[in-house]
Structures are given as structure tokens and as C-alpha cells.
Amino acid sequence: MTANRAANAFDIDRSHWPAGHPSAPFGRIGVLLLNLGTPDGTSYWPMRRYLKEFLSDRRVIEEPRWKWWPILNLIILTVRPKKKGHDYASIWNTERDEGPLKTITRSLAEQLFERLAGSAHHR
Amino acid sequence: MRYANPSTESRINALKDQGCDRILLVPLYPHYAAATSATACDEAFRALMKMRWQPAVRVAPSYHDDPVYIDALARSMTASLAKLDFEPEKIIATFHGMPEKYLQKGDPYHCQCLKTSRLLCEKLGIVPDRWLTTFQSRFGNDPWLQPYTDATVERLAKDGVKKLVLIAPGFSADCLETLEELDVENRDIFENNGGKKFAYLPALNDSPEGIDVIEAIARRELMGWI
Numbered sequence: 001m002t003a004n005r006a007a008n009a010f011d012i013d014r015s016h017w018p019a020g021h022p023s024a025p026f027g028r029i030g031v032l033l034l035n036l037g038t039p040d041g042t043s044y045w046p047m048r049r050y051l052k053e054f055l056s057d058r059r060v061i062e063e064p065r066w067k068w069w070p071i072l073n074l075i076i077l078t079v080r081p082k083k084k085g086h087d088y089a090s091i092w093n094t095e096r097d098e099g100p101l102k103t104i105t106r107s108l109a110e111q112l113f114e115r116l117a118g119s120a121h122h123r
Numbered sequence: 124m125r126y127a128n129p130s131t132e133s134r135i136n137a138l139k140d141q142g143c144d145r146i147l148l149v150p151l152y153p154h155y156a157a158a159t160s161a162t163a164c165d166e167a168f169r170a171l172m173k174m175r176w177q178p179a180v181r182v183a184p185s186y187h188d189d190p191v192y193i194d195a196l197a198r199s200m201t202a203s204l205a206k207l208d209f210e211p212e213k214i215i216a217t218f219h220g221m222p223e224k225y226l227q228k229g230d231p232y233h234c235q236c237l238k239t240s241r242l243l244c245e246k247l248g249i250v251p252d253r254w255l256t257t258f259q260s261r262f263g264n265d266p267w268l269q270p271y272t273d274a275t276v277e278r279l280a281k282d283g284v285k286k287l288v289l290i291a292p293g294f295s296a297d298c299l300e301t302l303e304e305l306d307v308e309n310r311d312i313f314e315n316n317g318g319k320k321f322a323y324l325p326a327l328n329d330s331p332e333g334i335d336v337i338e339a340i341a342r343r344e345l346m347g348w349i
Contacts, residue, residue, distance in 0.1 A: 025142030037124035059162035
């Protein structure tokens with residue numbers, strides 16, 4: 001979500017710029033909503049990719065690498081993608097082929113833009 | 124999104140490409156935890172590390188005790204409770220758990236969850252005897268924040284509680300941990316142990332109340348910029 005700080009933020013006089021000056025847009029404000037995420041699909045490989053990314057985050061699992069790596073790779077990532085994929089399939093937004101967290105978060109962002117409209121331009 | 128798509132980096136780059144030289148990051152976690160809010164910001168900062176011309180960045184703080192948030196939860200809950208065909212004997216406010224040792228390392232998460240729960244109970248005027256606070260989604264063998272949600276649901280059912288309501292104020296959007304773990308698994312636990320009426324009340328999600336909260340936070344944190 002973006003907002004212009006000045007009404008003419010994109011109306012910059014570039015006539016004095018030297019030739020070959022790189023395009024450098026500026027003057028707008030963005031709002032970025034951050035959420036956890038959701039797998040790209042419920043089958044084995046998307047689930048495995050998601051779980052690996054999530055459970056490799058040292059902010060999430062603070063165990064030392066040498067201790068955690070074999071547990072994650074040899075046990076969890078062989079067993080859990082199938083089970084979790086099954087769980088995800090039961091709540092999946094099949095119409096948009098995505099997890100509900102993504103559907104809800106997108107809708108939140110779109111409606112927030114509507115509320116801020118006037119001072120904001122959605123991209 | 125911190126994991127999978129759309130990635131935080133792709134969205135920050137998109138904002139920058141559109142000319143954003145100021146960016147407000149709003150982690151959609153009411154309660155601060157290193158494992159959620161901090162890692163979401165880390166990921167955003169990693170994207171900034173690769174930029175020639177970095178935008179100025181602000182981060183919205185946790186909003187666990189913000190009156191706007193407590194009020195939105197109370198309004199949403201009141202509306203959901205009114206739709207039920209029963210009056211719950213007990214209400215459980217359940218929050219995602221974390222290893223107990225993270226609390227001992229200084230994570231404010233546990234305290235913030237308890238505060239939300241207390242403020243919400245007070246706001247709704249519910250007698251504390253009917254209100255419990257628990258932690259869910261335990262993973263691995265280490266002790267996590269307690270009491271555990273599933274064990275509490277089982278105990279209540281075995282103690283003769285017939286009508287139970289679960290709410291999960293820490294989740295800004297419903298996901299596997301609420302729709303499946305709470306509404307399916309914990310419902311099963313309750314009903315298999317003698318419980319009769321069970322309801323999980325939806326998260327704020329993209330309801331008008333949910334948007335009220337994020338709008339209030341965004342407007343407050345954008346002060347001086349707009």
C-alpha cells in the first residue's frame with residue numbers, strides 16, 4: 001500500500017537530470033502488513049518446502065544446528081509434510097488455491113487501503 | 124509473508140519500485156515474540172541490506188493492550204456469542220504456545236498474552252471463574268508455556284463441563300492452528316470426554332472490527348509522515 005507525500009511526487013521535473021540518470025522514483029509512503037505465511041500447496045513438496053523454511057528459522061527453533069539438523073531433516077521432514085498436508089487440505093481455500101491465512105490477510109490489506117483512501121494509493 | 128509467498132523481500136522491493144522512500148511495517152501479531160514479530164522484521168531488514176537507496180522504516184509495536192484491539196475483540200466476541208444456541212459455562216482464551224525457556228530468556232510474549240486475556244475478560248464483564256487462559260500447538264518434548272489448551276479442554280470435559288467456548292485472540296487471521304487444531308481437534312477432545320456444546324469463535328480476520336484495529340495502528344504509526 002502506498003501514499004504520496006506530495007501530490008506531485010511523480011510530477012518531478014527531470015529536465016535538469018544528466019543523461020543516463022537512473023530512474024529513481026521517490027516521494028511515496030508504503031505500509032506493509034507482515035504475517036507468517038502459508039504453504040503454496042497441500043501436496044508433499046510444497047508442504048516440505050514450507051516446513052523446512054519455517055523450522056529452519058533460528059528465531060523459531062533455538063536449538064543448536066548440530067542437534068536440530070538431523071531431527072529436522074531425518075525425522076520431521078520425512079513424516080510431517082504428509083500429515084500437515086492432510087490437515088491443510090481440510091481448511092484449504094480451493095477456489096483461490098491458497099491457505100485461508102493468505103486470503104484473509106490480502107482482504108485485510110485491500111480493505112485497509114479503502115479506509116485510508118484519499119491519502120493512499122493501492123498498488 | 125515471512126515464509127513462502129509472497130515473500131517479504133518481493134513486497135518491499137515492489138514498494139520501493141513504486142517510489143516508497145518511507146515504509147511502515149505492521150507485524151500482524153498482537154503479542155511480541157522473537158519467533159514471530161522479530162523474525163518478520165529480520166526478514167524485512169535483510170531485504171533492506173541489499174538496497175542502494177534504502178527507504179526509512181518504522182515498525183509498529185505490539186498491540187496486546189491497545190484499547191482499540193481489546194474493544195474490537197470484545198465487540199466481535201459479543202456478536203459471535205449472541206449467535207450461539209447455548210450459554211458457555213467456561214470460556215478459554217487460547218494463545219499459541221512457545222518453549223518455556225524462551226520466556227526465561229526474556230521474551231515478553233507470555234506476559235502480553237496474559238494481559239490481553241485479563242483485559243478482555245474485564246471488558247466483557249465475565250466473572251473470572253468462567254474464564255481460563257491456555258497455550259496451544261505444543262511441538263517437541265520440551266515444556267512449553269502452560270496450561271496446555273488440549274489438556275485443559277479434556278480436564279474440563281471430564282470435570283463435567285458441558286458447554287465450552289474457545290477464542291484465540293493472538294491470531295489476527297484464522298489458520299490451521301485455529302480452524303483445524305481448535306475447531307476440529309479440540310472439539311473432538313471435548314466431545315469424546317463428555318462435553319456437549321462446543322464453539323470456536325472466529326478471529327478478527329478481515330471483519331470491520333479487524334480492520335478497525337489495523338487502521339488505528341497504521342494511522343497512529345504514520346503520524347508525522349502523513
